[in-house]
Amino acid sequence: MPSSAATDPGEVSDIDLVKRSQAGDTRAFDTLVTKYRGRIYAMTYHLIQNETEAWDLAQEAFIKAWRALPNFKQDAAFYTWLYRIAHNVTYDWLRKKKIQGDGEFDDERTEHRVAAGAEATPKGDAAPDTAMRNAELGQRIQEAISRLTPEHRQVIILREVEGLAYEEIAALVPCSLGTVMSRLFYARKKLQEQLKDVYETTL
Amino acid sequence: MKPPSEDHDLIRWIDGEMNDAERATFEARLKSDPMLAKEAEELRALSAGIQAHLPAEMKIPHADFFNSQIQVRIAQMDLDESRQKQAGNTSLADLFLSWIRQPWFATAGAVALAVLGFVWMRPHTQDTSHSLILSSYTPGLGVEASTYHDNEADATVLMLDGLEEVPSDRKISGISVHRSETEPEVASTTLFDATGSPLLVISRDDAGHPLFLTNTPRG
Numbered sequence: 001m002p003s004s005a006a007t008d009p010g011e012v013s014d015i016d017l018v019k020r021s022q023a024g025d026t027r028a029f030d031t032l033v034t035k036y037r038g039r040i041y042a043m044t045y046h047l048i049q050n051e052t053e054a055w056d057l058a059q060e061a062f063i064k065a066w067r068a069l070p071n072f073k074q075d076a077a078f079y080t081w082l083y084r085i086a087h088n089v090t091y092d093w094l095r096k097k098k099i100q101g102d103g104e105f106d107d108e109r110t111e112h113r114v115a116a117g118a119e120a121t122p123k124g125d126a127a128p129d130t131a132m133r134n135a136e137l138g139q140r141i142q143e144a145i146s147r148l149t150p151e152h153r154q155v156i157i158l159r160e161v162e163g164l165a166y167e168e169i170a171a172l173v174p175c176s177l178g179t180v181m182s183r184l185f186y187a188r189k190k191l192q193e194q195l196k197d198v199y200e201t202t203l
Numbered sequence: 204m205k206p207p208s209e210d211h212d213l214i215r216w217i218d219g220e221m222n223d224a225e226r227a228t229f230e231a232r233l234k235s236d237p238m239l240a241k242e243a244e245e246l247r248a249l250s251a252g253i254q255a256h257l258p259a260e261m262k263i264p265h266a267d268f269f270n271s272q273i274q275v276r277i278a279q280m281d282l283d284e285s286r287q288k289q290a291g292n293t294s295l296a297d298l299f300l301s302w303i304r305q306p307w308f309a310t311a312g313a314v315a316l317a318v319l320g321f322v323w324m325r326p327h328t329q330d331t332s333h334s335l336i337l338s339s340y341t342p343g344l345g346v347e348a349s350t351y352h353d354n355e356a357d358a359t360v361l362m363l364d365g366l367e368e369v370p371s372d373r374k375i376s377g378i379s380v381h382r383s384e385t386e387p388e389v390a391s392t393t394l395f396d397a398t399g400s401p402l403l404v405i406s407r408d409d410a411g412h413p414l415f416l417t418n419t420p421r422g
Contacts, residue, residue, distance in 0.1 A: 008390050026277055026278075030270055030273070030274060033270050033273055035262045037269060038261055038262060038263055039259060039260045040261040042259055042260050042261040046257055051264065055264060055269065058269075059269060059272060063276055063277070067280070068275055107330075134256075137252065138256035138257075141252060141256045149412075156253065160250060160254050160257065161253075161257045162259065163259075164218070166218070181210070181211040182210070185210040185211065185213065185214045188250070191253070195252075199248050199249045
């Protein structure tokens with residue numbers, strides 16, 4: 001499970017800030033927001049792939065955390081607890097978007113888009129500048145992830161970005177360990193298919 | 204099609220989720236199965252690529268505005284809660300008035316008044332009046348603003364830590380703020396003098412920066 005960021009020796013600890021926040025000190029909570037907004041925003045952005053929505057959802061996560069702070073028992077690290085809230089807020093949003101019939105996560109459309117993307121970026125089309133090639137690759141990876149279903153995208157972000165162990169992913173989602181492994185496998189296979197011109201090797 | 208356990212072994216190897224014995228067995232399989240080895244290598248490269256291109260931390264756009272909006276929403280929630288409590292008190296008052304019309308109220312009222320009289324004789328230690336500060340912002344990085352309500356002075360005190368010292372030859376004159384009104388809908392606070400005239404309006408512009416409107420006499 002993600003833990004709190006490394007702290008400077010002179011920095012106030014999360015425990016102190018949480019205690020002061022629980023007593024109603026909004027400045028202490030503001031310090032926690034400043035400390036973790038970058039990581040929470042990164043998570044929401046990777047899952048949503050939309051800057052404005054990710055910004056709103058990150059804010060919503062902090063508001064929910066403030067409201068739930070009286071119930072926070074400090075039996076887990078603050079960031080772990082905050083991360084769960086942010087994850088649930090974001091995943092609820094994704095589920096609602098899916099229920100509303102947005103075709104963005106339709107697997108059939110994904111297949112079509114994969115073919116189109118592969119044609120647009122022929123194998124061996126090397127950019128002259130390495131940095132630019134890296135940026136292009138990053139963009140393609142982002143796009144490929146955005147075409148995954150919410151369930152597949154979720155496990156990829158939790159594993160590859162947050163570095164969670166399988167048990168932690170299963171507890172957070174929640175689902176069985178077998179489901180986590182299956183989703184990770186199929187998510188990677190779909191990504192591999194979309195990025196095969198980049199990651200395909202010859203025997 | 205491969206059985207799920209084989210797929211699971213593959214990703215558990217990529218993610219380092221195997222113990223030593225499992226890893227040794229699987230790597231022996233990789234040596235004897237070039238197709239599986241190729242697939243494993245491609246998936247591992249993909250995994251490394253994702254990790255390299257998706258940062259765990261990103262710079263949030265309009266970071267100061269992000270924080271200030273959270274503070275404003277927290278203040279609005281507090282205000283809504285206090286309004287709900289007030290509404291609840293109003294309902295209780297209506298209920299109390301309906302009891303007055305009951306025939307047994309006179310006797311019960313006499314007993315209650317005796318008890319209440321005893322309680323009222325004790326000095327009040329809590330003052331429920333307060334000003335609500337939606338959020339504070341200081342343009343200077345070295346200056347920190349904080350507020351508290353002073354019961355003795357019946358005033359909200361604004362503390363600015365980190366300001367430069369005022370030269371001793373500088374004459375300072377102050378203004379007397381008699382009361383303040385907060386309008387959460389537009390996130391503004393108005394300060395009034397003793398005559399009820401507005402002295403200062405504190406609000407925010409569209410970008411979340413503070414706005415100060417003063418009632419300056421025209422010369």
